[in-house]
Amino acid sequence: MNNLLLPTPAQPIIEDYISLTSKQIPDLMRGFYIVGSIALDEFNERFSDIDFLTILNRKAMAEDIEELRQIHRLTERNHPRWKMSGSYIQPCDLGKLDGEMEPYPHYHDGVLHPNSHACLNPVTWWELKNYGIAIVGTKPQELPFTVDWDQLVTWMRENMNSYWRRWTNRPVR
Numbered sequence: 001m002n003n004l005l006l007p008t009p010a011q012p013i014i015e016d017y018i019s020l021t022s023k024q025i026p027d028l029m030r031g032f033y034i035v036g037s038i039a040l041d042e043f044n045e046r047f048s049d050i051d052f053l054t055i056l057n058r059k060a061m062a063e064d065i066e067e068l069r070q071i072h073r074l075t076e077r078n079h080p081r082w083k084m085s086g087s088y089i090q091p092c093d094l095g096k097l098d099g100e101m102e103p104y105p106h107y108h109d110g111v112l113h114p115n116s117h118a119c120l121n122p123v124t125w126w127e128l129k130n131y132g133i134a135i136v137g138t139k140p141q142e143l144p145f146t147v148d149w150d151q152l153v154t155w156m157r158e159n160m161n162s163y164w165r166r167w168t169n170r171p172v173r
Contacts, residue, residue: 005133006034007043010050013079018135020071025064030091031055031137035124039131052086053128055137060088060105060114068105069112076110083109087118095125095145122152123159 006014014034021029036051037043060068072084088105103115126147132140 007038007045009045010038010043010082013050013075013082013084014135016078017071017075017084020075021068024067024071028056028058028060028064029054029136030057031143032135033128033137033140034133034135035127035131036085039127039133041131049083049085052084053124053132054086054088055091055094056088059090062114065105065112065114068107072107072110072112085109087116087120089120091144093120094143095147097121121159122147122155126152 018032021032031054033053033055034051035053037048038050042048068088076083085108086106088107089101090104093101093104098117098120101117101120103117106113106116106118108118125145128140129143129145129147130141134140
């Protein structure tokens with residue numbers, strides 16, 4: 001595991017998650033990558049969660065989903081201060097937008113949704129490709145996808161003028 005790039009407080013939960021997943025479902029995970037604030041070196045102990053992207057060796061079956069639910073419950077019970085949030089995708093879906101792929105498992109706010117479109121977008125792919133941290137698997141820069149710069153800029157502009165505009169009008173924090 002690439003601990004050198006992870007903030008010290010986040011290391012134990014990631015180590016436990018990887019260990020449990022490798023033991024309970026050894027043939028499922030092809031790659032596990034950290035994105036978001038940790039990958040961008042902007043981790044804040046008060047506000048950050050642990051954003052991840054998992055590439056699967058095969059489609060997650062119902063029993064895999066239940067096992068992942070239990071793994072997430074146990075991991076977060078053992079590390080209540082930290083929250084994980086991420087998606088489980090197939091290798092063929094790397095770089096694709098939600099409308100271009102089948103629904104996939106997504107974990108957020110303590111719930112594993114088995115069939116989600118949880119906003120995999122150009123920013124996620126750009127972060128993964130340029131700053132992602134490989135915990136398991138190939139270096140992110142070597143993953144077989146590219147990010148369309150014009151699509152990235154368009155998506156960011158729309159996001160800034162919708163989601164973030166609403167957030168600044170009524171900030172929760």
